[in-house]
Amino acid sequence: MKAILITKEDDVYETNLTDISEDQLPEGNVTVKVDYSTLNYKDGLAITGKSPVVRKFPLVPGIDLAGTVETSSHADYKAGDQVVLNGWGVGEVHSGGLAEKARVNGDWLVPLPDAFTPKQAMAIGTAGYTSMLCVMALEQQGVTPDKGEILVTGAAGGVGSVAISILAKLGYTVIASTGRPNEAEYLKSLGASDIIDRAELSSPGRPLGKERWAGAVDTVGSHTLANICAGIKYGGAIAACGLAQGMDLPASVAPFILRGIILNGVDSVYCPRNKRMQAWARLATDLDISHIELITNEISLSEAIPAAKELLEGNIRGRTVVNVNA
């Protein structure tokens, strides 16, 4: 079967489209015939080797997959069941979705929600499911639509695009921060009310600034996140999930101790199963399904390696679905 395979021998890191046999798949109690996978930022890092995301070699990347169970000795799944997988170290330490088949632990799977086709579920993927977790975090911290505007950073990327769509459908006023002003119309079509240039937030700033936003979904980290903290209104909250600018956080405690703001970290990889199920159920109701098409671009498995480089260079808009059988 066809697969993307990452190898590292004598410190030489290589990613190739190749043929592998089922014997090369790792241990697991469910074998899935994959219909679609996706490209997330983390897949870009894995495929290019730009960050040490992959910690076991050889490995099939792909932190997401949607497909049909082929064989199963797991009590919850039988042949023919349609399933989705996001995270759990798949595509990092256990071979993942960028192949025609995957063998995984059944505990990592969730049933494909009735609302979505496998392709739509992958258009959402880890990025979209993380957006939902971010919105749920803001809700949990009491950020309701009447409190004020919500900032979404990395707006034209995968997490950002889906977050805008969900927030707008829920009645929030969304401000999109992007480095791609030419995507303003796209961002507005997803529900953004206004656009700001990400350069406004990316340099070192003051510890405390004007109170601008009731909440934020931040995919960028570094100075951007520090400046967001400084601009969050009294009692507001930030759902922080990403590091597209950097992993550092050069911030001050001022907004925390003077305005009582909350910095809520969001992790999708080891998020417990009940919260995942809740997030997927919420996506079925709170994401405008017509936006999925607008957000998504489909590629074949053979296009995944060059597309990963483009993704890291910030040249890909929204979500990229990979048809592993094309």
Ligand code: NDP
């Ligand atoms: P994408 O590559 O699709 O989007 C990232 C976006 O970030 C880009 O489109 C760009 O948006 C913006 N960006 C890129 N470089 C910079 C920079 N130097 N400074 C400021 N903004 C920048 O990635 P995803 O949406 O898939 O992921 C976004 C982030 O969230 C990543 O860091 C990823 O690792 C993280 N993530 C974390 C998860 C978790 O579980 N915590 C799960 C999923 C993702 P624009 O062009 O609009 O400026």
